[in-house]
Amino acid sequence: MKQAFTGTLALAWVALSRDRIQLPIWIVAITLFKVFVLAAWNGDLTDEELLSVTQFYGVHPAMRLFGLASGPTLGAYVMSRGFVLFAVLIALMSILFVVRHTRQDEDTGRAEYINSAVVGRHANLASAFMVAVGANIVLALLISLVFIFNDLPVAGSFAAGAAYAGVGIFFAGVASVTAQLAATSRGATGLALLALGVAFALPGIGNMLGQVDEEGVRIISSWPAWLSPLGWGQQMRPFAEDHWSLLGLFGFFFVAFALAGFYLETRRDIGKGFLPEKPGPAEAAPSLLNPLGLVWRLQRGAFVGWAIAVTLFSILFGAVSGDIDALLEELEEWTDIFERIGGTDVMIDAAFVTFVGIFAAVIAIYAVQVLLRMRLEESDGPAEPVMATAVSRQRWIMGYIVNSVLGAAALLLMAGLAMGISAGVALDELGTWVSDLVVAALVQLPAVLVIIGIVVAAFGLLPRRVGLIAWLVLAVAIITGPWLAGILDLPEWAENISPFSHAPAVPAEAVTATPILAMLAVAIVLVGIGILAFRRRDIDLPAG
Amino acid sequence: MPTAISIFGLVKNFGSTRALDAFDMTVWDNEVHGFLGPNGAGKSTTIRVLLGLLRRDAGEIDLLGGDPWRDAVALHRRLAYVPDDVKLWPTLTGGEVIDLMGKLRGGLDPARRAEMLDRFKLDPTKKCGTYSKGNRQKVAIVAAFASDVELFLLDEPTSGLDPLMVMAFRETVTEARREGRTVVLSSHIFADVEALCDRITIIRQGKTVQAGTLDELRHLTRTLIEVETERTVDDLEKLPGVHAVEREGLQTSFQVDSDEIDRVLRHLVQFGVKSLHSAPPSLEELFMRHYGDEVSEQKKPEEA
Numbered sequence: 134m135k136q137a138f139t140g141t142l143a144l145a146w147v148a149l150s151r152d153r154i155q156l157p158i159w160i161v162a163i164t165l166f167k168v169f170v171l172a173a174w175n176g177d178l179t180d181e182e183l184l185s186v187t188q189f190y191g192v193h194p195a196m197r198l199f200g201l202a203s204g205p206t207l208g209a210y211v212m213s214r215g216f217v218l219f220a221v222l223i224a225l226m227s228i229l230f231v232v233r234h235t236r237q238d239e240d241t242g243r244a245e246y247i248n249s250a251v252v253g254r255h256a257n258l259a260s261a262f263m264v265a266v267g268a269n270i271v272l273a274l275l276i277s278l279v280f281i282f283n284d285l286p287v288a289g290s291f292a293a294g295a296a297y298a299g300v301g302i303f304f305a306g307v308a309s310v311t312a313q314l315a316a317t318s319r320g321a322t323g324l325a326l327l328a329l330g331v332a333f334a335l336p337g338i339g340n341m342l343g344q345v346d347e348e349g350v351r352i353i354s355s356w357p358a359w360l361s362p363l364g365w366g367q368q369m370r371p372f373a374e375d376h377w378s379l380l381g382l383f384g385f386f387f388v389a390f391a392l393a394g395f396y397l398e399t400r401r402d403i404g405k406g407f408l409p410e411k412p413g414p415a416e417a418a419p420s421l422l423n424p425l426g427l428v429w430r431l432q433r434g435a436f437v438g439w440a441i442a443v444t445l446f447s448i449l450f451g452a453v454s455g456d457i458d459a460l461l462e463e464l465e466e467w468t469d470i471f472e473r474i475g476g477t478d479v480m481i482d483a484a485f486v487t488f489v490g491i492f493a494a495v496i497a498i499y500a501v502q503v504l505l506r507m508r509l510e511e512s513d514g515p516a517e518p519v520m521a522t523a524v525s526r527q528r529w530i531m532g533y534i535v536n537s538v539l540g541a542a543a544l545l546l547m548a549g550l551a552m553g554i555s556a557g558v559a560l561d562e563l564g565t566w567v568s569d570l571v572v573a574a575l576v577q578l579p580a581v582l583v584i585i586g587i588v589v590a591a592f593g594l595l596p597r598r599v600g601l602i603a604w605l606v607l608a609v610a611i612i613t614g615p616w617l618a619g620i621l622d623l624p625e626w627a628e629n630i631s632p633f634s635h636a637p638a639v640p641a642e643a644v645t646a647t648p649i650l651a652m653l654a655v656a657i658v659l660v661g662i663g664i665l666a667f668r669r670r671d672i673d674l675p676a677g
Numbered sequence: 678m679p680t681a682i683s684i685f686g687l688v689k690n691f692g693s694t695r696a697l698d699a700f701d702m703t704v705w706d707n708e709v710h711g712f713l714g715p716n717g718a719g720k721s722t723t724i725r726v727l728l729g730l731l732r733r734d735a736g737e738i739d740l741l742g743g744d745p746w747r748d749a750v751a752l753h754r755r756l757a758y759v760p761d762d763v764k765l766w767p768t769l770t771g772g773e774v775i776d777l778m779g780k781l782r783g784g785l786d787p788a789r790r791a792e793m794l795d796r797f798k799l800d801p802t803k804k805c806g807t808y809s810k811g812n813r814q815k816v817a818i819v820a821a822f823a824s825d826v827e828l829f830l831l832d833e834p835t836s837g838l839d840p841l842m843v844m845a846f847r848e849t850v851t852e853a854r855r856e857g858r859t860v861v862l863s864s865h866i867f868a869d870v871e872a873l874c875d876r877i878t879i880i881r882q883g884k885t886v887q888a889g890t891l892d893e894l895r896h897l898t899r900t901l902i903e904v905e906t907e908r909t910v911d912d913l914e915k916l917p918g919v920h921a922v923e924r925e926g927l928q929t930s931f932q933v934d935s936d937e938i939d940r941v942l943r944h945l946v947q948f949g950v951k952s953l954h955s956a957p958p959s960l961e962e963l964f965m966r967h968y969g970d971e972v973s974e975q976k977k978p979e980e981a
């Protein structure tokens with residue numbers, strides 16, 4: 134038995150050095166995000182304000198989907214706002230890590246190579262667990278420290294960190310099982326993400342169906358919340374009750390999953406899963422047989438995922454609109470920020486300008502992802518046989534650009550429609566809100582196009598740097614965008630950097646043609662530069 | 678004879694590495710042309726320049742009467758390519774990839790597609806992500822040979838194939854040649870080259886070191902002779918073109934340059950030849966010499 138684990142430490146070391154950039158980026162980025170979020174939310178809330186924002190999470194069923202109200206303290210409020218989002222991020226880190234170091238190694242053939250050395254049967258999975266658990270604990274400690282430095286109670290801070298680590302470790306276990314079940318590493322990631330999706334939905338439903346106390350500040354969740362690790366994390370109620378004993382649940386399930394993973398690992402062949410791969414079509418559908426159709430086919434799954442997420446969140450954001458005025462009456466500083474972003478003191482309009490702007494920035498990430506796939510196909514090799522056919526470079530690159538532009542436009546349209554319908558129902562003015570918010574969303578498209586233009590130009594001119602440039606541009610556009618610039622109180626010149634700051638602030642303002650046309654022109658010029666440069670350069674393929 | 682490809686003085690740099698250094702190559706119409714050379718010699722780079730994926734730094738190229746960079750799209754309708762390391766999209770099936778490549782090239786013959794799938798025992802319903810290296814290679818081969826094109830550019834197409842599939846591949850290439858098509862075959866597998874190729878070009882460090890038919894190349898090299906005589910053979914070493922002489926009693930073995938064989942035989946008969954065995958150099962020996970470092974001291978074909 135002991136032999137089965139021979140070499141675990143050595144492999145853990147290999148895994149760490151392979152991930153010496155990726156893992157620290159996850160940990161640092163999540164920690165910084167927490168710092169940032171706390172800086173933006175913390176403010177100096179008075180006791181009355183705390184009571185009212187906590188009630189906001191307690192009384193409104195739609196808000197209960199996002200977080201669990203546990204009492205009117207600052208820490209508890211921070212947890213209701215942030216716990217689910219950060220727990221999902223940490224679970225993602227764990228899932229991607231474990232799949233990368235188990236199943237993905239098999240798909241690339243690396244595992245076969247490793248297993249031919251003197252390592253035990255279970256060493257690879259055991260080393261993945263070691264590193265994943267270690268990374269989660271480090272991240273949990275960092276987050277606890279962030280809370281402590283924000284003057285939150287020490288015990289609660291550690292309880293909060295532990296809740297996060299619990300979720301992360303739980304999903305490391307889940308991923309180790311899906312890695313055995315699925316036929317490919319993509320399948321393994323997909324199955325684990327499905328589990329994460331269910332784990333995300335259950336506590337929301339459980340909290341929504343739960344009971345609220347008389348003051349409206351503490352929810353007793355109904356049973357579905359207890360079926361999910363994210364639910365257990367919430368029920369630990371850090372900064373309110375600190376139920377440490379719930380850590381046992383995470384521990385128990387992690388051990389169970391890990392044992393299942395080890396067991397299944399001995400029962401299958403390397404590179405194969407328990408769930409058989411379904412046969413696909415023997416012939417291609419006509420819609421696949423052109424560069425545009427090919428890119429759409431490769432991107433389809435991701436697009437559907439994005440469409441569902443965008444629609445759901447848009448419905449939620451639309452639904453809270455009925456309560457916005459009531460909430461903001463109590464929160465002066467937010468009123469100021471909304472006013473600055475929306476340029477109006479009609480709070481509901483200002484709020485929607487903000488929401489739509491945030492959706493546009495997130496949708497720009499999708500547009501950029503489509504374009505970065507183009508670089509991946511070039512540097513990995515599948516583009517090579519395509520470009521050896523009668524497809525011109527221009528047609529090839531247009532396949533990606535058109536998919537990126539239309540994808541972003543469709544997602545914006547969905548966001549506007551969904552938000553418009555749900556706000557329209559909540560405010561009993563369906564027609565107006567649908568048309569206003571659809572227009573509001575679509576006038577954000579030119580700003581997304583500018584970002585698309587920059588990425589295409591970078592792809593033509595500096596193909597090896599395009600990934601870095603794309604994420605930098607997105608980060609700058611978001612940080613200097615109207616919402617964060619408002620919260621961070623950036624000077625005007627900085628705010629002007631972001632294309633999103635130039636999109637007309639519908640519904641607070643009327644649509645103006647000048648900024649739209651100007652951004653369109655910039656985007657077209659940048660795309661043109663990118664295409665011309667791409668047509669003149671070498672294809673940067675892996676050496677043959 | 679008309680040429681399918683003629684390359685003259687081709688130069689390609691990657692930063693400070695010179696991958697192709699005044700490289701020359703001529704491929705006649707309707708021949709199977711072997712393209713050989715050690716790792717990193719520049720074979721794949723040459724093919725990618727021919728495909729217009731890389732831009733040449735200097736030199737002249739005529740590919741099917743056009744320029745591979747300027748006329749890429751039009752030329753690509755008339756040729757098919759099998760890359761060295763076939764990378765495909767994990768979520769598409771083999772059948773979908775074959776149809777896609779065929780269509781993008783300008784169409785493919787369904788009957789031919791079915792025949793090739795059968796010949797290469799390829800299951801078109803499997804996702805590319807689950808294909809082995811050999812099966813991915815077969816997808817590219819089927820996609821290429823199911824199209825009606827004049828020229829095939831094949832970069833180490835058999836490196837992942839099992840012996841049965843190699844036979845199917847040879848049959849396919851032979852068929853293509855019979856139908857009047859041209860094939861450029863880059864390979865490290867001598868047996869394939871020997872079985873298929875009419876002419877070959879050997880490249881080393883970006884330069885042409887040899888070109889011609891296999892027979893012509895053999896003529897440029899040495900023959901191994903083993904002879905048993907009645908008296909000890911004297912003065913053999915003094916003859917021009919004789920190398921590596923070894924004696925064991927009355928048995929003598931040596932190598933001789935092919936154009937000196939006649940003179941050496943006249944010398945040998947003086948000593949009463951009892952038996953004689955001569956072996957032409959194997960293809961492998963031939964290549965080893967061209968791959969190795971002493972190649973610079975060898976005669977260049979134009980001097981021979």
Ligand SMILES: Nc1ncnc2c1ncn2[C@@H]1O[C@H](COP(=O)(O)OP(=O)(O)OP(=O)(O)O)[C@@H](O)[C@H]1O
Nearest residue numbers: 674676677691696715716717718719720721722723
């Ligand atoms: N994209 C590139 N960037 C930098 N150098 C390259 C690139 N592609 C090829 N090279 C270099 O050019 C030279 C020729 O490489 P090439 O791939 O053409 O060799 P090859 O003859 O195909 O070798 P093999 O038999 O291993 O396939 C090598 O030194 C290689 O390292």
Ligand SMILES: [Mg+2]
Nearest residue numbers: 677720721761
């Ligand atoms: Mg090569």
